[in-house]
Amino acid sequence: MGMGLEDLASYVESMLTEMAREKVGLLLGVSSEIQSMENKLRFLKDYFADADRRVIADESVRDWVAQLKQIMYGATDIIDLCQHEAMERGPSATRVVRRFTPLLFCIRNPSVAHDIGSRIKALNQRLDAIMERSAAFNFLSRRDMDHGGEVHTSHPYNFKTSGELDRSDVVGEKIEEATEALVAEIIKTRNEVNNDIAVVAIVGVCGIGKTTLAQKVFNDEAIQGEFDKKIWLSINKHFNKADLLRTAITQAGGDSCPTNDEMDMLVDILADALAGKKVLLVMDDVWYPTAWECVLKKPFFNAAARGSRVLITTRREDVARRMRAQHPCHRVDKLGPEDAWSLMKKQVCNGSKLSFWR
Missing domain, CATH: 3.40.50.300 (P-loop containing nucleotide triphosphate hydrolases)
Known part of the structure; x- marks a missing residue:
């Protein structure tokens, strides 16, 4: 996993940021989905170091990482879909396509635009499941790792409070x-x-x-x-x-x-x-x-x-x-x-x- 997952997440994040900047989500009717995906990825990235530490010995963590990678590869497939669409339009279209601009190019085709919107919604739903599973692993954040943190059920901050006022x-x-x-x-x-x-x-x-x-x-x-x-x-x-x-x-x-x-x-x-x-x-x-x-x-x-x-x-x-x-x-x-x-x-x-x- 290591840097491969980190780089993949950074690429997908930059793609989502660019989609938001270019108002792609607004045009597709999925702006809230794009923002939600970006927030979830930013949150999950904080735990990659600990997941990397545990992935060799823990099969369930390894499976979690594999599923997360699949979701992010699914996001990069959106760009590939648009690149393919541009190539089919001919050399003139391909010349004007640069990195994220194929997204804007593809939304001109209603069927492709609908496909992209559906894919984004489906990926976001799968990320929800990944987020839910991550809670069970009690991953340490980067900051905790930097301070040599370990997961203990008897953590000193695990005291319970109540609404009763002293x-x-x-x-x-x-x-x-x-x-x-x-x-x-x-x-x-x-x-x-x-x-x-x-x-x-x-x-x-x-x-x-x-x-x-x-x-x-x-x-x-x-x-x-x-x-x-x-x-x-x-x-x-x-x-x-x-x-x-x-x-x-x-x-x-x-x-x-x-x-x-x-x-x-x-x-x-x-x-x-x-x-x-x-x-x-x-x-x-x-x-x-x-x-x-x-x-x-x-x-x-x-x-x-x-x-x-x-x-x-x-x-x-x-x-x-x-x-x-x-x-x-x-x-x-x-x-x-x-x-x-x-x-x-x-x-x-x-x-x-x-x-x-x-």
């Missing part, structure tokens, strides 16, 4: 102001925004107070009266998809879950529990967009009522972008000296161990 963690006026601003953002009226489901992100480094702020929003009085259901999910770096769905089902008041890991069944049960309900979903400590894209997005978008909201906390702004969070994201700043001192006094007086906000 008020001993709350100090200062800034968090009150931030809570008020986020609540207002989440419950905007129909006249202020398109009332479709939206994603709102809290971004900041580890220990800065993202979880505490999300808990403040989750328990805010205005939020209680705005949503039919509230769900708090602690995502972490090495989440289990089936467990995540079961937790969501329980908090949504759904029917009892199967004990096996039948993903389709769990997704259907969650969708039934969310059907027609205005929901606030909090996803705490999101490391990668996989938990949303490959697990929760489908039942949430298919079943929850318009006006539902997703609030995420994450250390990485690129995750917020990939989840299409509203811009600008809310950033959590460090405590000022007075607030830090207040937090220390509260923790000592309560007999608690000193700790940073989560």
Whole structure:
């Protein structure tokens, strides 16, 4: 695999970028499909190094890589199709064709244009399956590899959080102001925004107070009266998809879950529990967009009522972008000296161990 897959992905990415720039997707009616494919490839590229490390010893990873290559070769076939079409039009057509321009040339032929559009949609659907499978491998990102990371189920960041607010963690006026601003953002009226489901992100480094702020929003009085259901999910770096769905089902008041890991069944049960309900979903400590894209997005978008909201906390702004969070994201700043001192006094007086906000 190695550089072969990396180079292949880079070529396909550049092809998709050029298609977007030349408005090819718009002319074919698949602009959103092209953008989606580009985002997925950019996301997957971050894990190629770890996949390369594991491909020799792990047959399932080897099969995953082979399927991904097939999809990308399918994308390059689109260019070959257009080159062939240009050659059949004769030398005059071939002379004006350069790298990506055959795409524009081919959309003049309705049957070829339809074929290209259908291929792009089919490839995008296959990439969805690849994305879903990638979550099971717990691939390390390049950044994790650079820091010598290893996959361990007992990872120190795998602690679970809940929507319950520990008020001993709350100090200062800034968090009150931030809570008020986020609540207002989440419950905007129909006249202020398109009332479709939206994603709102809290971004900041580890220990800065993202979880505490999300808990403040989750328990805010205005939020209680705005949503039919509230769900708090602690995502972490090495989440289990089936467990995540079961937790969501329980908090949504759904029917009892199967004990096996039948993903389709769990997704259907969650969708039934969310059907027609205005929901606030909090996803705490999101490391990668996989938990949303490959697990929760489908039942949430298919079943929850318009006006539902997703609030995420994450250390990485690129995750917020990939989840299409509203811009600008809310950033959590460090405590000022007075607030830090207040937090220390509260923790000592309560007999608690000193700790940073989560």
